[in-house]
Amino acid sequence: MALSAFTAPGRFWRGNLHTHSDRSDGVLPPQEVCRRYQAEGYDFIALTDHFIGAYGYPITDTTPFRSNNFTTIPGAELHSGAMANGELWHILAVGLPEDFTAPDAPGFHPVAGQESGPEIAARARAAGAFVAIAHPQWSGLTLADARSIDAAHAVEIYNHGCATGCDRADGAHTADLLLSEGRRLSLIATDDAHFSEPDHFGGWVMVKAEANDPELLLDALKRGDFYSSQGPELRGVTLERDAVRVECSAVSTVIVQGHGSAATAQHGASMTGAELPLERLRNSPWLRVTVIDRAGKRAWSNPIWR
Template sequence: MQKMFDTALPFWRGNLHTHSTLSDGCLEPAEVCRRYKAEGYDFLALTDHFIGLFNYPIADTLPFRDDDFTTILGAELHSGPMENGELWHILAVGLPADFAPGHAPHFNPVEGMESGPEIAARAVEAGAFVAIAHPQWSGMTMNDARSIEAAHAVETYNHGCAMGCDRADGFHTLDLLLSEGKRLNLIATDDAHFTEPDHFGGWVMVGAETNTPEALLAALKSGHYYSSQGPELRQIFWDGKTITVESSAVSSVIVQGHGIAAVAKHGNSLTKTEVPLSRFNGSPWIRVSVIDAAGKRAWSNPIWRETD
């Protein structure tokens, strides 16, 4: 029997995608940090748009850290273009403050730009946790998605995209990449600009010994976290025959895998749910979704079954 989480570690709630007046958000960095702390978040990555139009900002959020709240430096990187002619949007959390700008003067492609894969690789080399941002919103093709070799995750739920254009999803992109053998995790985020109800809607719960940037980044890179809109994933156990999901009270537990492989269990106030794995005999990976009575979801990272 294997398990997903080390429950001896505390879990910390954080948002990995947020904007301020340093780019196109409407609140100053200090107020963004204050609001997330006031809403019960343990950490925040302020990830303003890293383009020349905004003077390539990496927000200095160090002054807003205290014993109960920390920040991770980061940015939303842009280069390109993708196949549809739009710039790449690549989330990089854990960048050094002196990360070198590329050649992205504004939101339109220009000659001499790095490719998306190149700037993602440079961010990973600099120590960042890198995610492919909002693939549905961006109109990303699978050829685009396949080209990013240096990424840790796909942004599979983006609350700002849900509120602003009903294009919040990245699960289709993630699942196809998983079935091609790409070892990627997933994240839920806000992408908050505070210009609409785009905040406090999706987050990660990170299992780490301390609420410090270093410990949080190490846990993110190792996949020791889950993503949520509200429900809690407390533990996931599995062997060759069954997966058991321990959670806060939910109405549905769904296990997904390659292709059409999926099994759902429905009920009332489910807190410990067993799902047989016979449906997934041909799937090298599985992942778990839970849905509560209000329709809020939480999602596990993928489990690779050859480790059974």
């Protein structure tokens, strides 16, 4: 059984799903953000400015910056309600309609009576958005917090802005615990770019679709037809009876992870393929693959359910 990202029709399109402009707390205007991503070889971005009253609840219009070889998906980073640590929720919503009803979220602090994080996430998904739990390590997310966002399609497994700004980039721990509870989630790598520090061009998704079209890309994201990367390419992930077969660009490590401590790895030089036995993962209901290149850059598959 092969992951659908490698069998679905079409080709891979490179995109960033978490970006900010000067419509919220970013440094650059939307047009320049789009120009820079296009110049760096991206096929699409979602500009996800902070959806709070201090910035006028922006869902930034990036349609004027589309071209024949670059497109955009509307979106926002949603905020409403408090997490267990008392701080405001951060929830990524890609494909959010421009008439999405704003919460009572005047700024970056929770206020009494505003809707909860799970409630605004559910509204966003019902409105057609691809919903992700943003930067769980940076947020100080508890497992109970993460469980509560049952509308999420995905978890940020890597956030480049959080890596460069505070060394809290990881979402794997949260994602793996939710997967082990049976949550059918995908994994996204993002920039969370503000362009106020080197927080850009460090993590992206490779989405399989028949055209670089916002609706087709959004549908593929919801199906899980993508993988995430900091540089390495995944070219195939296939679950066989007793092994997982991985095809990729040249890497030095291939890992298969599963429930609890279940994992197995293969190390080598310039490996473009590996076959990893599943003996240590035979009781895991899900598996996922990480590859690491010689420079320490990673790529992550979405989970395979057995």
